[in-house]
Amino acid sequence: MKSIQLLSGIALLVLGFTSCKDEKQEKAQKTVDSYVAYVDSVKNVAAEDLKADWKSVDAEYDKRAQEAELALADLKDKTAATEKVNASKIKYEEFKNEMTAVFAPPPAPSPKQQLRNALFGEGKIGDDMSFAWVNAQNIHSVYQQFVHTVENNKDNYSREDWDEVKLLYEALDSRKNTVEKEGLTAEDNRKIAGLKIKFAPMYTVNRMGAKSEENKEAKK
Structure with a gap:
């Protein structure tokens, strides 16, 4: 009887670990997807609307990028997610350079x-x-x-x-x-x-x- 109870307890413990692990991976994947979606959404905002709040937009990007990097470590198969994160990094940096040029004050006339x-x-x-x-x-x-x-x-x-x-x-x-x-x-x-x-x-x-x-x- 005690053996049956012990085996049952171990089984429940393993099930609990499996559930936690699945939740962790699911959360990590959502974090990555949220980061990718944020980059895509920022790129769809008109430049004049971004200009007034660019510092906040850029700070939010840094936060989400860090969270996505940390989330990769929690994924069992991280190849696809890593590619997504890297592609969004490149996409955002190109966009940031473009906006920096757009937001720069015009050169003083000669x-x-x-x-x-x-x-x-x-x-x-x-x-x-x-x-x-x-x-x-x-x-x-x-x-x-x-x-x-x-x-x-x-x-x-x-x-x-x-x-x-x-x-x-x-x-x-x-x-x-x-x-x-x-x-x-x-x-x-x-x-x-x-x-x-x-x-x-x-x-x-x-x-x-x-x-x-x-x-x-x-x-x-």
Whole structure:
């Protein structure tokens, strides 16, 4: 009788160990699957939605990745699970690099572009030097901003800055020749002529001064 009871007790103990082992493996597999699913779900979120909470998203990824690595040790046959985890690691790292590039602040504009932005407005004139946006309705205000900006900054411009100012001024003048045939009013034409008269001596005198200052610095 005692032998039967002992054997029964051992059988129950083994069954208990087997059940615990199965539960442990099942939990480990769920952890791996959850990690894989998390990576896939993050990749499906729009970049603008991720940006505001990226630190939390990345921290959650690290947590789940560590849990998945630990879970592999509890799996009897870990080959397939290991492949899943490694594939998701690569997938996430590639995605993270992509998002890092997307979230990075845009590079500061070059000094030449900063000058163009000041003279005409942010991004109005790029490398293509297109003045197609200037028309009969806005050309007077474009000249106004240009000439007044030059006047306000004339003491700070280098010789190279003045050369760029002259290049842009000539390009604007070229656009004016086209705009005159497209309905430029006599009043605006008169006001532009006044601004041109103001600009010409200001350019000549200050560019010469900038060149003189640079020659003095070079001699030092």
